[in-house]
Amino acid sequence: MGWYIVKQILLNQKEKALSFWNKLSKIQKILFGSGFAVIILAAIIMIFWISKPNYVPLYTDLNTEDAAAITEYLKENKITYQLDEGGSTVLVPKSQKYDIRLALANEGLPTGGSIGFESFNETRFGETESERRVRYLIALQGELERTIGKLDAVDDVRVHIVVPEPSLFLENKKDATAAVLVKIKPGHHLDAAQVKGIMNLVASGVEGLEPKNVTVVDTGGNILSTGVENEATTQSSSMTARQHQVEQEYEERVENSVQKMLDQVVGKGKSVVNAHISLDFDQVEIHREIYGDKTVRSEETEEEQTTTNNTPGGTPGSDSNIPGDQYQEQEEGTGSTSKSTRKTTNYEIDKEEEHRIVAPGEVKRLSLSVVLDAQPTDVNQNEITDLVSSAVGLDPERGDQLTVTCMPFDRSWTDEMKDEMDAAKRRQQYLLYGATVVAVILLVAVITLLVRRRQPLEDRIDYITEGLTVDEVLDAQERELSQEEKEKARIAEKIRSQVRNQPDKAAELIKAWLNEDLR
Numbered sequence: 001m002g003w004y005i006v007k008q009i010l011l012n013q014k015e016k017a018l019s020f021w022n023k024l025s026k027i028q029k030i031l032f033g034s035g036f037a038v039i040i041l042a043a044i045i046m047i048f049w050i051s052k053p054n055y056v057p058l059y060t061d062l063n064t065e066d067a068a069a070i071t072e073y074l075k076e077n078k079i080t081y082q083l084d085e086g087g088s089t090v091l092v093p094k095s096q097k098y099d100i101r102l103a104l105a106n107e108g109l110p111t112g113g114s115i116g117f118e119s120f121n122e123t124r125f126g127e128t129e130s131e132r133r134v135r136y137l138i139a140l141q142g143e144l145e146r147t148i149g150k151l152d153a154v155d156d157v158r159v160h161i162v163v164p165e166p167s168l169f170l171e172n173k174k175d176a177t178a179a180v181l182v183k184i185k186p187g188h189h190l191d192a193a194q195v196k197g198i199m200n201l202v203a204s205g206v207e208g209l210e211p212k213n214v215t216v217v218d219t220g221g222n223i224l225s226t227g228v229e230n231e232a233t234t235q236s237s238s239m240t241a242r243q244h245q246v247e248q249e250y251e252e253r254v255e256n257s258v259q260k261m262l263d264q265v266v267g268k269g270k271s272v273v274n275a276h277i278s279l280d281f282d283q284v285e286i287h288r289e290i291y292g293d294k295t296v297r298s299e300e301t302e303e304e305q306t307t308t309n310n311t312p313g314g315t316p317g318s319d320s321n322i323p324g325d326q327y328q329e330q331e332e333g334t335g336s337t338s339k340s341t342r343k344t345t346n347y348e349i350d351k352e353e354e355h356r357i358v359a360p361g362e363v364k365r366l367s368l369s370v371v372l373d374a375q376p377t378d379v380n381q382n383e384i385t386d387l388v389s390s391a392v393g394l395d396p397e398r399g400d401q402l403t404v405t406c407m408p409f410d411r412s413w414t415d416e417m418k419d420e421m422d423a424a425k426r427r428q429q430y431l432l433y434g435a436t437v438v439a440v441i442l443l444v445a446v447i448t449l450l451v452r453r454r455q456p457l458e459d460r461i462d463y464i465t466e467g468l469t470v471d472e473v474l475d476a477q478e479r480e481l482s483q484e485e486k487e488k489a490r491i492a493e494k495i496r497s498q499v500r501n502q503p504d505k506a507a508e509l510i511k512a513w514l515n516e517d518l519r
Contacts, residue, residue, distance in 0.1 A: 055082050055091040058100060059110055061156065062088050066110035073107060074100070137161060144205055148180065148198055153188035157181065161206055176209040178202050180216045182224075190216075195224045243281050246361070251275045254368070258388055262370070265387070270373040270409075275392075277367075281360040290352040298346040305339040366400040368392060373409040381406060 024032060058081075059070065067087050074081045074092070079100065082091040092100055104110070127135075144159045158181040164174040180198060184190060190198075199214040216225040254275045262271040370388055372379055381404045394400045498505075 053080065053093040053095075056094045056097055057084075058090045058092045058097060060085070060089045062090065062110060069109050070104060073104065073109065077103075137163065140205065144202055147201065147205075148182070151194070151198075153184055153190055153194065154182050155185040156183040159202065161202075161209075163206070163208070175213055176206055177213045178206060178209055178215070180214065181219065182216065183219045190218075190224060192228050196228045199225055199228065243279070247277055247279050250279065251277050254366075254392055258368070258370070258391055261387070261391055262372075262384075265384075266372055266374070266379065272371045274369045275367070277363060278365045279360075280362045280364040283357065283360050286354065286356045288354040288356075290354065296345060296347055300344040302342040302344075303339070304342075305337065307337045363398070365398060366392065366394065368394075368401070369403045370405070372404070372406045374406045375408070376406045379406050 021029070059066070062070070064087075067083075067090065070090055071081065071083070074090075079092065079096065083089065084091055141159045141161055144161075145157050148154060148157045148159070160179045160181075161176070162178070163176045180202060182190070182198075195216050196211070198216055199211040202214045203209045203211040214225065215223065217223055254277065255273045258273045258275075259271065262273065263269075368388065370384065372384070385402060385404050388394075388404070389402055392402075394402055
C-alpha cells in the first residue's frame, strides 16, 4: 500500500512536470535547459574542486639537484606532487607537508646545493693529497654557504675561496682571498655591520685569510664590502649629512616664522623669505674660577720694643781696673731703644667656580634675505628691517646679515595657472551638463517604457492582431510572432498612419484601385 502511494505521487509529479514543460515556448525550453545544464556543470566542478587535494609549497627556490632528488623521493614513496616556477618549487598536499619535510630531513634533503663536511664520511681509496685538499676546500665553501644563508636578509649565497699553494720562499708567498656572492631577500638589505660580520666570519673559517681580503658582492653586481673597514669615514660622512639636515630644518623654521609674520603685515603671497644659517656643532667645555672682593677675616698686630744701656769702663791694666778696696763713682753712660711692629691680616677668599658644557647646535651665523612685492616708495624698508631683526634675534656682533629688497613680482605664471584652472573648471561643467542630459534622457526612456507597459492589454492585442482572423489571433497568443508577421504588422500600421494623416489622398488612391478593378 505504501509503495502504491509513493508511485502515485511520483506519477502525479511527472505529469505536472510534463504539463509545465509542454506549456513552455521554444525559447523558454532552450533557456530552461541551458540553465539546468549550467547548474549541473557547476555542481560537477564544485564536487571536483572539493575532492581535489590542496597543494602547498614544500620548498621554494630549489636548485636543480635538490629538486631532482626531492621529486625522485616523492615518486618512490608514491606521493602526489606538482612543480611550479620552472621546477624550483615543489608542491605537495597540505595534509602531508610536514610529514614529508621530516622524512626528507632524515634523508639529508635539501642540501641547499652545497656539499659540506659530510663528504668526508665516506673513504675514497687512492685519493691523493691534492685531491683531498680540493675536496676539503669545497666542503669548507659549502659549510660557509650554509652558515651565511642562515642570516635573515640572505636568500641565497655562494662562497669561493682561493688558497695559494704553499711556497718554500717567503717572497713568493701570497695571501688567501675569498669572494662571497649574496642574494638579498626582497624588502631586506645588508648594512655595514652585517657585511663586516660576513667578512669576519669567512676570514675566521679559513686559515691565513684576513677580513680585508674578503669581497662581498650582491646579485646586482654591487660591491658591499667597499669602505666597510673605513667605518670612521663612514660615520663622519653620516654625521655631516645629519648636521646638514639639522641646519636645513632650522632654516625652514626661521623662514616659516618670518613668512607667517610678513603675510599678516604686507599680505599673503607678497613676500619671499630665504634664510641661511650656520650652526656650531662643536661641543665646548668651560671651566672658570671667579674671585670677588676681599673680606678681612682676622687681623693680628704684634709690637716689640728693645732698650740697650752703654756703661763706660777704665783703661785696661790701670789701677782703676784692679780689684781692691777702691771705690769709684760711676758716670752715667748713653743707651739706645728700638721698636718694631708686625701686623698680620687674614682675608676671606671669595671664589666662584663655573663648570659648563656648551651643547652643539649653537647658531654661528645667520643670513636672511627678504623680498617684498612692492615699489621701494610703497613700503618703509627700515620698519620691515627692524621687525624681522627682532623676530629672528639678529646679532650684528656675531656677523648676522639681513637684506630687505622691494621689487614687483613676475605674475605671468599665475595668469597661466588661472587660465588652466578656468579651462579645467569649464570642462568639469561640460561633463556635468552632459551627465545631466544623459540622465534626463534615460529617465524619460524609463518612464516611457513603464507607461507603455501599463497600456491596457486589450489595446496592445488590437494593435497586434488588427486585420487577423480569430484563429490567427489565438494562434499568435500561443506562440511568438515570426519576422514576416512583424513586418506585416509594421506595414499595416504605416498604412493606417497615412490614412489618418492624409485621408483625401487615401480616398483618391482607393478610387483609382476600384476603377482599375472595374476595367
